[in-house]
Amino acid sequence: MLLNQTLTLIFFGFIIVWLLILSVFYYRIFSHYQKLTKGITKKDLRSILEKLLANLDEKSQRINQLIKETEKIKKDIVYDLQKIGLVRYNPFAETGGDQSFCLSILDQEDNGLVISSLHSRDTTRVYAKPVKDGKAVGYELSEEEKQAIVKAKKIK
Numbered sequence: 001m002l003l004n005q006t007l008t009l010i011f012f013g014f015i016i017v018w019l020l021i022l023s024v025f026y027y028r029i030f031s032h033y034q035k036l037t038k039g040i041t042k043k044d045l046r047s048i049l050e051k052l053l054a055n056l057d058e059k060s061q062r063i064n065q066l067i068k069e070t071e072k073i074k075k076d077i078v079y080d081l082q083k084i085g086l087v088r089y090n091p092f093a094e095t096g097g098d099q100s101f102c103l104s105i106l107d108q109e110d111n112g113l114v115i116s117s118l119h120s121r122d123t124t125r126v127y128a129k130p131v132k133d134g135k136a137v138g139y140e141l142s143e144e145e146k147q148a149i150v151k152a153k154k155i156k
C-alpha cells in the first residue's frame with residue numbers, strides 16, 4: 001500500500017512537472033504570437049505571414065537597389081578629383097615672399113592636372129599641365145610641380 005501511494009505521488013509529481021514545462025512553452029509561443037500580431041485587427045496566421053512576406057520582398061528590392069547605387073558610386077568616384085597638393089615657393093630672388101605656387105589636383109588613379117603660378121613684381125603667369133598616372137603628359141615638370149604631385153599622391 002505504501003508502495004502504491006509512493007508511486008502515485010511520483011506519477012502525479014511527474015505530471016505536475018510536465019504540465020509546468022508545457023505551460024512555459026505555451027506561454028513563450030503565445031507571447032511570440034502576440035508580438036507578431038501586434039497592430040493587426042484580423043489575427044489569422046495567413047494574413048500575418050502574407051504581410052511579413054510582402055514587407056520582406058519590399059525590403060529585399062530596396063537592398064538590391066541600394067547595392068546597385070553603391071556600385072555605381074564606387075565606379076564614379078574613381079574619376080572625382082580627390083587629391084590635392086600645394087607647394088608655395090619663391091622662383092625669383094628679387095621678389096619677397098613665396099608668392100608663386102604649384103597646385104596639383106588628381107583623381108584616385110593619379111590623373112588630373114598641375115597648375116603653376118609664377119609671380120614677379122610686374123606680372124603673374126599661370127600654366128597648366130595635364131597629369132596621367134602621376135606623370136606629366138607632353139611637358140617637363142619643375143621640381144615644385146613634382147613636389148605638388150608627390151604631396152597629392154600621399155592623400156589616400
